[in-house]
Amino acid sequence: MGSVDSRSLALVGRLDSVPRLGRTGSHVTAWCDSGRVTETPTALTDALASTGYLADEGLATAAWLAMRLRRPLFLEGDAGVGKTSLAAALAEVTGSWLVRLQCYEGLDSTQALYDWDFPRQLLHVRAIEAAATVGGERVDAGELEESLYDRRFLVARPLLQALEHDPSVLLVDEIDRADDEFEAFLLEVLSESAITVPELGRITAARPPLVVLTSNRTREVHDALKRRCLYHWVEHPSYEREVAILRARLPEVTARLAEDVARVTRRLRELDLLKPPGVAEAIDWAGALHALGARELHPDLAAASLGAVLKYREDGDRVREHTLAALLAED
Amino acid sequence: MTLGSPDRDATEVLLGFARVLRHAGVDASPERVQTMLEAVGELRVTSASDVYWAGRVTLCAEPDDLPTYDEAFATYFGADLAPGDSAIRQAAPRRETHLFGVDGDLADGDESEVDETTTASSVEVLRHRDVAHLSPAERAELRRLVALLQPFAPDRVSRRNRPSHRGRVDVPRTVRRLLRSGGEVGTLGRHTHRRKPRRLVLLVDVSGSMRPYSDALLRFAHVAVRLRPATTEVFTVGTRLTRITRELRQRDPDEALAAGSRAIPDWSGGTRLGEAFKAFLDRWGQRGTARQAVVAVFSDGWERGDADLLGEQMHRLSRLARRVVWVNPHKGKEGFAPLTAGMVAALPYVDELVAGHSLAALEQVVAALGRR
Numbered sequence: 001m002g003s004v005d006s007r008s009l010a011l012v013g014r015l016d017s018v019p020r021l022g023r024t025g026s027h028v029t030a031w032c033d034s035g036r037v038t039e040t041p042t043a044l045t046d047a048l049a050s051t052g053y054l055a056d057e058g059l060a061t062a063a064w065l066a067m068r069l070r071r072p073l074f075l076e077g078d079a080g081v082g083k084t085s086l087a088a089a090l091a092e093v094t095g096s097w098l099v100r101l102q103c104y105e106g107l108d109s110t111q112a113l114y115d116w117d118f119p120r121q122l123l124h125v126r127a128i129e130a131a132a133t134v135g136g137e138r139v140d141a142g143e144l145e146e147s148l149y150d151r152r153f154l155v156a157r158p159l160l161q162a163l164e165h166d167p168s169v170l171l172v173d174e175i176d177r178a179d180d181e182f183e184a185f186l187l188e189v190l191s192e193s194a195i196t197v198p199e200l201g202r203i204t205a206a207r208p209p210l211v212v213l214t215s216n217r218t219r220e221v222h223d224a225l226k227r228r229c230l231y232h233w234v235e236h237p238s239y240e241r242e243v244a245i246l247r248a249r250l251p252e253v254t255a256r257l258a259e260d261v262a263r264v265t266r267r268l269r270e271l272d273l274l275k276p277p278g279v280a281e282a283i284d285w286a287g288a289l290h291a292l293g294a295r296e297l298h299p300d301l302a303a304a305s306l307g308a309v310l311k312y313r314e315d316g317d318r319v320r321e322h323t324l325a326a327l328l329a330e331d
Numbered sequence: 332m333t334l335g336s337p338d339r340d341a342t343e344v345l346l347g348f349a350r351v352l353r354h355a356g357v358d359a360s361p362e363r364v365q366t367m368l369e370a371v372g373e374l375r376v377t378s379a380s381d382v383y384w385a386g387r388v389t390l391c392a393e394p395d396d397l398p399t400y401d402e403a404f405a406t407y408f409g410a411d412l413a414p415g416d417s418a419i420r421q422a423a424p425r426r427e428t429h430l431f432g433v434d435g436d437l438a439d440g441d442e443s444e445v446d447e448t449t450t451a452s453s454v455e456v457l458r459h460r461d462v463a464h465l466s467p468a469e470r471a472e473l474r475r476l477v478a479l480l481q482p483f484a485p486d487r488v489s490r491r492n493r494p495s496h497r498g499r500v501d502v503p504r505t506v507r508r509l510l511r512s513g514g515e516v517g518t519l520g521r522h523t524h525r526r527k528p529r530r531l532v533l534l535v536d537v538s539g540s541m542r543p544y545s546d547a548l549l550r551f552a553h554v555a556v557r558l559r560p561a562t563t564e565v566f567t568v569g570t571r572l573t574r575i576t577r578e579l580r581q582r583d584p585d586e587a588l589a590a591g592s593r594a595i596p597d598w599s600g601g602t603r604l605g606e607a608f609k610a611f612l613d614r615w616g617q618r619g620t621a622r623q624a625v626v627a628v629f630s631d632g633w634e635r636g637d638a639d640l641l642g643e644q645m646h647r648l649s650r651l652a653r654r655v656v657w658v659n660p661h662k663g664k665e666g667f668a669p670l671t672a673g674m675v676a677a678l679p680y681v682d683e684l685v686a687g688h689s690l691a692a693l694e695q696v697v698a699a700l701g702r703r
Binding site for chain 1: 366374380391392394503507576622
């Protein structure tokens with residue numbers, strides 16, 4: 001939580017000229033002018049692929065539209081399908097600063113937006129008093145107070161960081177875990193792309209950040225928030241895509257091992273487990289097997305490394321009932 | 332670049348599609364449709380899949396919308412409709428409210444027979460009558476009384492704070508006071524945790540054997556949702572799981588129940604509690620809906636499926652939920668013993684078993700839900 005440079009700070013006293021979300025005029029410029037990346041969804045797919053993120057057509061189109069229409073992208077899907085890592089990949093391809101806001105119940109503006117650095121302010125008061133005592137000059141109370149609420153005493157939290165950086169990608173992770181109060185507050189910040197600090201004035205983003213929200217559906221997110229977003233349900237990848245993802249993420253793993261892991265992971269997803277393994281687990285598993293020196297998947301190795309892919313005792317039991325050999329069998 | 336907006340004909344085709352979606356039950360509001368038009372314009376459509384994705388990311392809002400969307404898309408664009416063709420109307424058959432419970436309902440004009448000045452003693456008699464054996468007039472009276480119940484779960488401690496005279500020191504507030512007073516230590520500001528309503532989840536069995544009680548129980552669920560719309564969830568279980576929370580949020584009980592009944596595909600079918608519970612836990616419960624919640628199951632425990640599966644799922648539920656209350660309408664009857672296979676499998680994981688066959692019993696349910 002360092003302080004952020006204030007180069008891109010635009011302090012606006014008036015409430016005009018704020019680009020409102022979803023009000024696209026005819027003079028619209030895309031979220032990111034970095035050229036070829038946002039030309040077509042296909043170009044974005046290729047750019048993401050070069051960072052090791054292999055998106056399917058739907059996801060790439062959704063992300064591309066989010067950039068072009070300047071809408072937040074609202075992603076849902078099983079755990080481990082790559083919702084969070086998409087934000088990181090988008091930041092990488094657009095050369096943006098990635099800001100992550102992990103939500104939890106009770107999250108409030110002092111943790112999400114900004115906070116004053118009280119200890120430093122107090123020190124500042126004491127230091128000026130001390131200097132005045134030594135120098136014998138009179139301290140002007142008004143000036144002193146003015147100097148207390150300077151930008152350097154403001155600690156930027158994720159939302160403010162995203163507004164102050166240009167360009168930036170803001171990842172609001174697991175929005176469903178925050179409470180209604182926070183949702184209403186977030187809606188306000190997103191639709192204005194600006195915040196008002198009472199003691200300091202209004203801080204407006206030079207260019208609204210690209211916003212990616214993820215949710216695990218533990219509760220219904222308010223419709224007002226969803227209405228402003230583009231919605232996409234992220235699916236598990238196809239077998240071919242998953243092999244490609246494993247190969248891209250773990251170049252050191254043999255092709256044979258990647259295929260074995262992708263095949264078995266797919267079968268595990270069909271087994272009706274408490275927690276079906278996602279792509280993240282498949283990557284962990286392939287990495288673990290590789291660390292164990294595997295070049296292909298043997299039943300004994302699979303049994304030894306099952307903890308990388310199954311996270312519940314009941315799931316492990318169920319898979320052992322099924323006998324790993326059957327799972328490992330070739331198609 | 333120009334802000335591509337699809338030309339007029341294309342726009343009409345897309346608006347027609349949005350209308351079809353609305354009739355099929357997807358909330359394609361004008362605002363969303365506007366976004367879809369923008370998206371299609373941006374994509375400078377080259378293929379059907381562009382239209383498909385542009386529509387899907389803008390018009391859908393949850394996974395349940397996706398199958399509907401796919402079907403509507405195939406029907407509308409696959410059937411080669413000429414632009415401007417009228418939308419396919421899929422008006423759902425409007426069910427009457429008296430579909431629940433016993434047939435021959437308010438609809439037969441018994442309203443006039445209800446004595447508006449119901450005396451206290453007759454209410455007292457009605458309170459203990461079994462819902463299954465009421466005359467239409469008595470049922471109408473019962474509905475009025477059910478609407479007065481206040482079922483809600485006890486509060487829980489929230490992570491948010493509120494100012495208070497006791498509790499932990501609120502450092503930011505204290506320091507702000509210090510700054511105002513130029514660094515002189517005055518009184519300490521304190522704060523303590525706020526309280527928030529705990530989540531309440533109702534799982535209502537709508538299979539054939541529960542038919543006489545469905546109306547009263549769904550009305551009870553409606554009252555609960557109206558009381559705490561943000562923290563109450565209602566699902567019906569039968570042969571499958573259906574979430575009817577949204578439908579029950581409407582103010583008018585009859586409208587809400589009609590909407591709910593339209594959403595339930597498995598009225599009066601068999602019972603597969605184990606499978607339905609598993610679907611609930613997989614899709615909702617484990618992700619958070621049941622975590623630290625008060626869960627009430629309204630069922631007689633007639634399980635046609637595998638009772639072991641039901642036991643396993645109840646065990647899972649009991650590990651997630653704060654309390655599990657089982658409401659069995661037969662419990663209030665003479666000689667009841669919870670011996671159906673489903674009941675026996677579930678009982679080890681139930682914190683409280685209460686009856687739900689009469690108004691008085693429903694009052695006990697309210698008390699059971701409110702216990703800490």
